[in-house]
Amino acid sequence: MSEDQPLRGFTVGVTAERKAEEIGALFTRRGARVLFGAAMHTVPLPEDGELAAATEAVLAGPVDYVVAITGVGFRGWFEAAEQAGAGERLLEHLRSAEVLARGAKARGAVRGSGLVESYTSPSEESGEVLAHLLERDLAGKRIVLQVHGDPMLSFRAALREAGAEVVPVTVYRWTDPVDLDALDALIDAVLRGEVDALPFTSAPAATNFLARADRTGRGEELRKALRDGVFIACVGPVTAAPIAAAGLPHAMPERSRTAALVRLVADELPERAPRSS
Known part of the structure; x- marks a missing residue:
């Protein structure tokens, strides 16, 4: 890892829809492998x-x-x-x-x-x-x-x-995402232990990420995988509410901004041993 790419060797799952490319680019710039799976769609x-x-x-x-x-x-x-x-x-x-x-x-x-x-x-x-x-x-x-x-x-x-x-x-x-296959693939990647961090930028995305796993019979397994090693970061208390309600550990930046969320992941995730390549 280098100072300008502190996330090299880590995989980050992006569940946002509207700013997915922007958020993904911020993580990619820091060396992360990014998996996209929008968890909701704005109507x-x-x-x-x-x-x-x-x-x-x-x-x-x-x-x-x-x-x-x-x-x-x-x-x-x-x-x-x-x-x-x-x-x-x-x-x-x-x-x-x-x-x-x-x-x-x-x-x-x-x-x-x-x-x-x-x-x-x-x-x-x-x-x-x-x-x-x-x-x-x-x-x-x-x-x-x-x-x-x-x-x-x-x-x-x-x-x-x-x-x-x-x-x-x-x-x-908000409704289910347009591309449910991508969301399912991201959930499966978490279950396989291939995702190191999940940053959430909205409460509906966090809610539907868990709900989709429940509806497809993977809810209990997903929650266990999230507790056992995935770093969950939420942009603010509103976004964190469904994560907290599920009893899942999570972190939040001091300021409720996307850039601050990315910095939080970049600062804290390297302290963990990378599990994905």
Whole structure:
């Protein structure tokens, strides 16, 4: 191994879909062998279906707070509203609301829509946004929550317990990946002891990675293989939740960024004896 290629001799499994090539390149540059197996597929919701209904629900009453969770989701919501002829109406309706963003990408999407945020989570964690909101008196307040594929039920429940009305806006959902064979091949490689690290960048990918193994009769064997030697790295607490729920050991970088996740794997994996070539 060399300083510029600390992962030479290791194999890393990449389960991401949208940024798979980018993430894979970061690991390859550090000397790793990369196996791809997207664990989920992002599906935008139809403009005239669930998303349009959610937009109308938002417009049905005054809004006190807007929470932007993801840049791609918030941007997609406004783009869909614009295409449906409701973009300007939505923008004007939300101008008087206080907008909170879960990180830089969400903040950029908020500003790109024509709104201005009052708060951005320094750690880019939704839990920090929730804590910030719960410092306020939320009784009777109406909060619009742009969610991702995870419905964020605990987040919503906490706001409702504080007396708020929560209007969720789901812009896209997640399904099985387009290439299930690649996912199955990655699971099989883990079972054969050929994968040294599994970095996860989203909770749905982590959830479906385990669920696919369960549905194909490999769940118990997979969990044992993961406990016995695969270094699991999750980009943040939300992503780590299904891994933690499964009782699997994992690590997280200090900052919830892809680059930080890659550095974490590059720093910690070489301390282990490489098992693959």
